[in-house]
Amino acid sequence: LYFARIDYQDRAKRRNEKHLEVVWRGSRSLHSTSQIFTSAFPTHYSPPDGFQFEVNDDSIPVQDDPLLFDNNVQKRVSDFVAAAVAQANVTRANHVMWTMGDDFKYQYADSWFKQMDKLIHYVNLDGRVNALYSTPSIYTDAKYATMDSWPVKTDDFFPYADAANAYWTGYFTSRPSFKGYIRVMSGYYLAARQLEFLMGRSGSISGTETLADALAIAQHHDGVSGTEKQHVAADYTKRLHMGYVEAEKVVASSVASLSSKHGKSLTNFQQCPLLNVSYCPASENILLNGKSLVVVVYNPLGWKREEVIQIPVLVDKVIVRDFNGNEVESQLLPVTNASLTVRSYHVRAYLGKNTDDTIRYWLAFSVSVPPLGFSTYVVSALQSGGRSTISSTSTVFGNTDQTLEIGQGNLKLLFSSNGGKLTQYINKRNSVNTVAEQSYIYYSGFSGEEGDSQASGAYILRPNGTFQIKAEEEAPLTVMKGPLLDEFHQQLTSWIHQITRIYKSKEHAEVEFMVGPIPIDDGIGKEIVTQITTTMKTNGTFYTDSNGRDFLRRIRDYRQDWDLEINQPIAGNYYPLNLGIYMEDGNTELSVLVDRAVGGSSIKDGQIEIMLHRRLVHDDSRGVGEALNETVCIHNDCKGLMVKGKFF
Incomplete structure (x- = not known):
């Protein structure tokens, strides 16, 4: 090598x-x-x-x-x-x-x-x-x-700097939406290939080859890294979408054939590639017209999975049954204004049309899927009788003195109504009861105009200050509870929305974030970070994955092979996360898993931080030749890109 x-x-x-x-x-x-x-x-x-x-x-x-x-x-x-x-x-x-x-x-x-x-x-x-x-x-x-x-x-060769103030650790997060799209399409490609193999090719050319080629091209070192020009990133994304369209036909025909009695089916199975913006006409319109919706869930993994899935619906009286006609426990969660705003804007931006109907709920229900197999569920609208449980909902506004709780099983999380911050983590099965806090900060990007030409950019992370992102006064805090899951909704600012979710049968928390458009009206680029702070004594030590296969020990401000001269205490301690990051102190361990490649670190003892999004206004002189400033446009009206993702 x-x-x-x-x-x-x-x-x-x-x-x-x-x-x-x-x-x-x-x-x-x-x-x-x-x-x-x-x-x-x-x-x-x-x-x-x-x-x-x-x-x-x-x-x-x-x-x-x-x-x-x-x-x-x-x-x-x-x-x-x-x-x-x-x-x-x-x-x-x-x-x-x-x-x-x-x-x-x-x-x-x-x-x-x-x-x-x-x-x-x-x-x-x-x-x-x-x-x-x-x-x-x-x-x-x-x-x-x-x-x-x-x-x-x-050990490995991370992090890398080519000069005292030039750590190549910003690209670990650059273009996080593109990184997430590649991760999702990679999983979809593997599932599509399996289904194509099970059913056999319809011709000499595989229906998944276009997606395979697009994924291969996106692995270029200036592709998934996020260090390409904007028009190149758009080309990568277009190729991935074209590959998805072809693979989608393979998946639809295979699922239709597998789920029919005689291997042939006239059923037209539809998929929902815009679920990330709460848009799925297939699940919305059918129920509204009084018809039943057949949902086929495929498991491409080699072990049985029991999960809770969610689809958007317009009606509030529905029932879910499995293939044998048995009722399946389900729950309706009201759609928030934040989700509706995201839906309306991005459907206009990506499809060029307005959303005529306003979804009212997310329908959540339990599924059990065999390894390398599928399960079928039927969702029906009802006029009366048994139906899905509508989540109990309570909303409070900031600057009150209440404790809000989610979690009905072994895991519970407590939040303060004053700012909506996480305050306590409780796991009854493991007898863990500890103080924990989650917050958001941003690093202002160095401009390269202050006597030092090295700016923060697509490659380079160079913070020029750390700033807390505080919840806006009177920001609403909403708790939704039901038989399957609890959710805690926070609208921290006009451009940061977060849902903390706990499933009844799980012992981990799922945090779904929406970040953006990052404001740059002040002419300052910003790098958005979430921090989880505990009282753990970690002695400067934490662990990050090595390509998702192993975990390597990291020690803050230390290199195994040489005596490190510290110039950038933040950027010089950032590492790539493909799977996750954890820290321990002999008694307790805190692990955070990610849904895409991002950068992360432990800048302080007992604290983990993950960089979620970056929007910068200067080029870092490493070959891109333009600022990392992603936008979404409706006609000529462009806004900064919003990123939606999860960590666990």
């Missing part, structure tokens, strides 16, 4: 100690069985200075015509040898690799190969070093053949 981007302090130490090449054991569970020979380049993934041969580069070409007065073969050979020896002096053994190229190079490949051919020829005639066209595998074999010993590395 060969790469260039390691921390500038780490690289300097490794160059001095000839430790640029290591045996990397990145998994603490797999140990040496997953080790790999790894090398960081001495400077960058480009040739040494003076050996860039793009048509507009200023490197001196090899002039080997004897009739020319500026014949420079010996000079260029000596330059080549000196550069090779310089690299050999910071690496081990007698082999060095030059990566001939860089970003945006080889627009005219002939200029490169013409010069490389000459250099290889004349350097080998000189005889001091041997030069050849090679590959990483040939180079690795040559290194292995030396039978040299190599240092062992057991």
Whole structure:
């Protein structure tokens, strides 16, 4: 494994100690069985200075015509040898690799190969070093053949900085909606492939290939990372949507066939890709017309799942039955004004039409689905008789002195009506009763205009101050309770809405957030963070996942391989979260799982923070060439992008 981007302090130490090449054991569970020979380049993934041969580069070409007065073969050979020896002096053994190229190079490949051919020829005639066209595998074999010993590395290379105030930790969260879309589409793709396999292809071309290609393209290092230009992000998203449309046909036809008695069905199953904005015509209109709605729930995992699902409905008298006709416990939760506002705006923005009917409820009901299988449920509107339980609802406004509680099973959460902050976490089964608080802050983005040109941008996280986001006075707090789940709704500000949800049969809390449009009218970019604060004594230690497979120990303001010089105490302690983050103190553990890739840390003992959204007004000079300022537009009226997501 060969790469260039390691921390500038780490690289300097490794160059001095000839430790640029290591045996990397990145998994603490797999140990040496997953080790790999790894090398960081001495400077960058480009040739040494003076050996860039793009048509507009200023490197001196090899002039080997004897009739020319500026014949420079010996000079260029000596330059080549000196550069090779310089690299050999910071690496081990007698082999060095030059990566001939860089970003945006080889627009005219002939200029490169013409010069490389000459250099290889004349350097080998000189005889001091041997030069050849090679590959990483040939180079690795040559290194292995030396039978040299190599240092062992057991942690990873995060976080990375290329200068004192330039930590590449902002991109862990950049474009969080796009990151979430990729996560959802990845799961959908796997389910669609399974269903396609079960039913067989209808032709020679798979109906999921378009989505597979779009997902593969989105894995580009300037794709899912969120470090692309806005028009490129839009192109990625369009390709994913086109892939979804094709895969949706596969899913609909497969489910229809699987759920029919004779393998063929005329049922037209519809899906709801805009459920994140509370829009699902299939579940809304059918019940309104007095018809029954058939809901098929598919489980692509290898174990049985018992969950609670929710769909929007317009009626308040419904009943849910399983395939055998047995009534299934269900609950109606009133739709909030915040959800209706999001629905109305985004349906206009994405579909170009107004929503004629206003949904009234979310219908929640329990489902039990076998592994790699499906279950069928029928939702019917009733005029009278038994029906779903409508949640009891109570609303209070700020600046009162009450304790609000949700949770009917082992898990309970207590909130203060004064600001709506979480105050206490109780788990009766584990005998845990502890103080816990959740809050929101934002980091103002450094502008790069205050005597230091490094701004906060798509790549770089560089806070220029920490500010609490306090709940607006008289902000409503709503508690909804029912037989399946309890919800606590908070409208912290006009642009932050949160639902804390506890299911009766679960022992974890689900937090659903809507953040945006982030206000930038003051000309200041902002990075929105939620913090969970406890009384745990964590001694600067926390754990983050490694690509969702292992968890690695992190120690604040510390690096295992070198003595860290601290320049950015926030950005320099941020890590990527693909699965989650946790901390422990010997008695208690707090874990937070995420629904998409984001950045997170523990800046203070006993506290976990997750960056949920970023909106910035300056470019960070790392190649994007524009500010990270995502918007949604209706005609020419554009607002900052809203992000909706969950953590657990």
